[in-house]
Amino acid sequence: MEILPDQSLQLVSARLFLRPLLENDVDLVLELFTDPEIMEYAGGPVKSERIRAEMAASVQRGADGSIGVWCICKAQSKAPIGTIALLPLPVEAEDTEWELVRTGEMPDGDIEIGYFLRKEEWRQGYISEAVSRVLEFAFSVASLEEIVAVIDPRNTASRKVLERTGFLSEGDRRAYRETCPGFRLSKSGWLAGRL
Numbered sequence: 797m798e799i800l801p802d803q804s805l806q807l808v809s810a811r812l813f814l815r816p817l818l819e820n821d822v823d824l825v826l827e828l829f830t831d832p833e834i835m836e837y838a839g840g841p842v843k844s845e846r847i848r849a850e851m852a853a854s855v856q857r858g859a860d861g862s863i864g865v866w867c868i869c870k871a872q873s874k875a876p877i878g879t880i881a882l883l884p885l886p887v888e889a890e891d892t893e894w895e896l897v898r899t900g901e902m903p904d905g906d907i908e909i910g911y912f913l914r915k916e917e918w919r920q921g922y923i924s925e926a927v928s929r930v931l932e933f934a935f936s937v938a939s940l941e942e943i944v945a946v947i948d949p950r951n952t953a954s955r956k957v958l959e960r961t962g963f964l965s966e967g968d969r970r971a972y973r974e975t976c977p978g979f980r981l982s983k984s985g986w987l988a989g990r991l
C-alpha cells in the first residue's frame with residue numbers, strides 16, 4: 797500500500813472543503829461532542845477532558861492515509877463546520893478503538909462512516925454532500941471495498957443521509973456494544989449507483 801500524498805486527502809466539493817482534522821481544531825470538536833442535542837443519538841455528550849485527552853489520537857490516520865477524521869469546512873471561507881470520519885467500527889467496544897488506526901495497516905473488520913455538523917448548518921444538504929465526496933475518495937482513490945454505517949433508530953436525519961448517498965439497510969447488527977440498524981455500501985454498489 798502506497799502512502800497517499802497529503803494533497804489527495806484534501807477533498808473539494810461544490811460547497812465544501814474537507815481536510816484532515818488537526819489538533820488545533822479542538823474548539824470545533826469540543827463544540828460538537830459536548831452538545832447534548834448533537835450527541836442525542838450518538839451516545840450522549842462527551843466530557844471536555846476526555847476530548848482534549850483524545851485529540852492527539854483522533855488526528856492520526858490509518859491505512860496510509862485512507863482512514864481517519866476530516867474537518868468539514870465551507871469551501872469559500874474555510875470556516876470549519878463539522879467532522880466526517882472513516883474509522884474501524886467498534887463492535888463489542890463502546891467507542892472508537894484508536895489503537896487500531898495505524899499508519900501502514902488497514903484494520904480487520906468493518907470501516908464505518910460517521911459525521912457531526914454544527915447545529916447552525918443543519919438541513920442544508922451539507923452532510924449528504926460531504927458523504928458523497930468521502931465515498932468518491934474511499935472507492936476511487938483509496939482502496940476500500942466496503943463502508944458501513946450504524947444509527948440510532950430514532951436518527952431520521954442520519955438515516956436519510958445514508959439512503960440518499962446509496963447505502964443499503966442490512967437490518968439490525970451489533971455495534972458500540974448494542975444492537976442497532978446497520979447500513980452497508982460496497983464499491984461495486986457505489987459504482988453501479990453512479991451509472
Ligand SMILES: CC(C)(COP(=O)(O)OP(=O)(O)OC[C@H]1O[C@@H](n2cnc3c(N)ncnc32)[C@H](O)[C@@H]1OP(=O)(O)O)[C@@H](O)C(=O)NCCC(=O)NCCS
Binds near residue numbers: 835
Ligand atoms: C445527521 C446530520 C449530520 C445531518 O446533517 P444535515 O447536513 O442536516 O443533513 P442533510 O441536510 O444532508 O439532510 C439529509 C436529509 O435529512 C433530513 N433531515 C435533516 N435534519 C432532520 C431532522 N432533524 N429530522 C428529520 N429529517 C431531517 C433532510 O431534510 C434531508 O432529507 P432529504 O434527503 O429528504 O432531503 C446532522 O443532523 C447532525 O450533525 N446530527 C447530530 C450528529 C449525528 O447524529 N450524527 C450521526 C451519527 S450516526
